[in-house]
Amino acid sequence: MAFLKKLKNINILKRIWIERLSEPIHLNIISLFVAAFGSIKSKIDFDLVIRQHHAYGLQFACKQAVSQNLKSFTAIEFGVASGAGLMNMITIAKKLEKAYDVRINILGFDTGAGMPSPIDYRDHPDLYLKGDFPMMFELLKERLPDNARLVIGNVHETIQEQLKLINPESPIGFVSFDLDYYSSTKDALLILNDQNPQKYLPVIAIYADDISLIPHNEYAGALLAIEEFNQASALRKICIPHFLEKERVFKNSKWLKQIRYGHIMDHSHRSEFKDTDQVLFIENPYIKFRGNKDKFSRS
Ligand SMILES: C[S@@+](CC[C@H](N)C(=O)[O-])C[C@H]1O[C@@H](n2cnc3c(N)ncnc32)[C@H](O)[C@@H]1O
Numbered sequence: 001m002a003f004l005k006k007l008k009n010i011n012i013l014k015r016i017w018i019e020r021l022s023e024p025i026h027l028n029i030i031s032l033f034v035a036a037f038g039s040i041k042s043k044i045d046f047d048l049v050i051r052q053h054h055a056y057g058l059q060f061a062c063k064q065a066v067s068q069n070l071k072s073f074t075a076i077e078f079g080v081a082s083g084a085g086l087m088n089m090i091t092i093a094k095k096l097e098k099a100y101d102v103r104i105n106i107l108g109f110d111t112g113a114g115m116p117s118p119i120d121y122r123d124h125p126d127l128y129l130k131g132d133f134p135m136m137f138e139l140l141k142e143r144l145p146d147n148a149r150l151v152i153g154n155v156h157e158t159i160q161e162q163l164k165l166i167n168p169e170s171p172i173g174f175v176s177f178d179l180d181y182y183s184s185t186k187d188a189l190l191i192l193n194d195q196n197p198q199k200y201l202p203v204i205a206i207y208a209d210d211i212s213l214i215p216h217n218e219y220a221g222a223l224l225a226i227e228e229f230n231q232a233s234a235l236r237k238i239c240i241p242h243f244l245e246k247e248r249v250f251k252n253s254k255w256l257k258q259i260r261y262g263h264i265m266d267h268s269h270r271s272e273f274k275d276t277d278q279v280l281f282i283e284n285p286y287i288k289f290r291g292n293k294d295k296f297s298r299s
Pocket of ligand 1: 132
């Protein structure tokens with residue numbers, strides 16, 4: 001029923017028309033079966049989960065956490081508004097926690113009173129204004145499970161205190177930036193600047209919401225904030241995953257262009273030299289290496 005209601009929404013119909021029906025017919029047929037019988041993992045692979053960017057980012061972090069033998073990680077939404085995005089994250093996280101046996105702690109940052117005043121053209125007052133997107137705090141708060149928490153206040157004031165509270169046992173693995181403004185996103189990006197690199201997964205998934213409309217550009221808004229972050233930070237970089245669509249079943253989805261990877265270059269996993277005798281080895285199918293492979297070691 002909820003699905004049929006959604007189909008009536010003109011934007012969703014437009015997206016299905018442009019993004020989905022432009023994909024090969026056999027993949028759309030397979031996805032009908034996945035929708036009916038698939039696991040959460042296959043539904044994410046086939047873009048069948050509402051807000052695919054959340055599903056992708058959370059699953060990306062789950063896989064990383066498992067590979068790091070971690071039992072928990074933290075996912076963050078900057079810009080909560082009425083909480084539709086946060087509740088969606090919570091719903092997906094609940095399924096992924098079971099699938100990957102990992103706990104997902106969720107933080108949502110917002111003023112609680114809608115958009116603050118824009119500073120200048122870089123905040124796109126052509127698109128957003130003070131007071132837009134208010135929150136019904138009490139209503140939202142009572143719906144939150146115990147793994148989710150709201151941080152109310154301007155990120156400019158709340159970010160440092162919250163960063164101190166991040167525990168390396170539950171490092172940051174996924175961040176969604178949906179604050180609309182350049183100034184707010186610039187402040188929120190400080191979440192990636194903690195001195196302790198173990199407060200992050202080695203590569204974190206990032207979703208940048210406010211980069212896809214016609215007025216958005218690299219000289220204002222979230223794109224400018226990310227550009228300045230990269231210039232100012234030597235060991236933390238936010239990069240475009242150039243091959244992401246090659247790894248996806250459906251390649252035309254808009255959200256693919258809104259994903260970034262946050263590279264934590266100083267994370268121990270990336271910056272400490274491994275103490276192992278084993279050398280990397282490339283098999284040569286033209287030569288019989290069997291039996292000889294073990295003779296290779298570093299010493
Ligand atoms: C577009 S809304 C977020 C929508 C939400 N992510 C969703 O998907 O439903 C943007 C939100 O960012 C919040 N915001 C913008 N600048 C902020 C700042 N400096 N500090 C805290 N919240 C801010 C606003 O209060 C607003 O609710």
